[in-house]
Amino acid sequence: VPYLVALLVITIALDINFAAFILFLATVLAMGLPFSRASSKSRSRAPKPPSEESIARLLAVKRKQIIARHGGLLQDxxxxxxxxxxxxxxxxxxxxxxxxxxxxxxxxxxxxxxxxxxxxxxxxxxxxxxxxxxxxxxxxxxxxxxxxxxxxxxxxxxxxxxxxxxxxxxxxxxxxxxxxxxxxxxxxxxxxxxxxxxxxxxxx
Ligand SMILES: [Zn+2]
Ligand SMILES: [Zn+2]
Missing domain, CATH: 3.30.2010.10 (Metalloproteases ("zincins"), catalytic domain)
Incomplete structure (x- = not known):
């Protein structure tokens, strides 16, 4: 999860669009698959792709950070x-x-x-x-x-x-x-x- 958060931060920093982000995420996960298989032989289960809920959760975290960085919601x-x-x-x-x-x-x-x-x-x-x-x-x-x-x-x-x-x-x-x-x-x-x-x- 920290890895995904880092990825999200980079993505927002680069300001790439949402569709490209999902595509990028999918590509990275697909590339990461053989490595994780080699490094964890004891586990036979392949890593699951991120669910819509997990992406939504990450976006919510990022959103909170942006709101906090800009002084929070105006109390008016x-x-x-x-x-x-x-x-x-x-x-x-x-x-x-x-x-x-x-x-x-x-x-x-x-x-x-x-x-x-x-x-x-x-x-x-x-x-x-x-x-x-x-x-x-x-x-x-x-x-x-x-x-x-x-x-x-x-x-x-x-x-x-x-x-x-x-x-x-x-x-x-x-x-x-x-x-x-x-x-x-x-x-x-x-x-x-x-x-x-x-x-x-x-x-x-
Ligand atoms: Zn604009
Ligand atoms: Zn154009």
Whole structure:
């Protein structure tokens, strides 16, 4: 288990997407099989692949670490309800089921917006306190919901670049691609939810 946690930490650090992570995990386990067989002759049982529950548990641990590192949840129910309400509008605009994505504010001055597996969107007070309009909040959430809908992760959505491959129809699914894709989706969601899509440009 410490090995898997280390793997997870590395994966999140590299910010690779969820599907690639599962594939990577499966590959590592498959490669590890002959070694573990050779080293433990007394045991005939092959190691089981990680269950969905064990992966979920590891993700929960990682999530707790990220929340703790960013000052924990902001103790302001009005603000937390505000982001939940705006987030819910974008969730529905993305065609995801009501309440399926969670939105919260972390008490951290560093401006951060993130989308974590399975369906968790968090922003810091460093972003929330500087917003000039609800449209700007909606624009950030639309981008994060874009990550969730596309099944990609990001622990830091501040840095933005266009993806030339994506524009040419050859997405490589690298970090730039994922950010670009989330922005593309965000434009659609904002329009559907009735928010000013220019907020996306004005904020990010
Ligand atoms: Zn992003
Ligand atoms: Zn791309």
């Amino acid at each position: 129910q009005v603000a937390q309800n505000h982001v939940k309400n705006v987030g819910e509008r974008l969730t529905l605009a993305a065609g995801l089921s009501a309440g399926s994505v969670s939105f919260s504010i972390l008490s951290c001055p560093e401006p951060r917006a993130m989308a974590l597996p399975p369906s968790i969107v968090m922003i810091t007070t460093g972003i929330y306190r500087t917003l000039r309009s609800e449209s700007e909040l909606a624009a950030i959430f639309a981008h994060e919901v874009g990550h969730i809908a596309a099944n990609t992760w990001s622990i830091d959505c501040r840095r933005r670049t266009n993806c030339k491959q994506h524009q040419a129809g050859r997405c490589h699914r690298n970090r730039q691609c994922r950010e670009y894709q989330a922005d593309q989706l965000a434009v659609t969601y904002l329009a559907k939810a009735g928010y000013n899509r220019n907020a996306l440009v004005s904020f990010l």
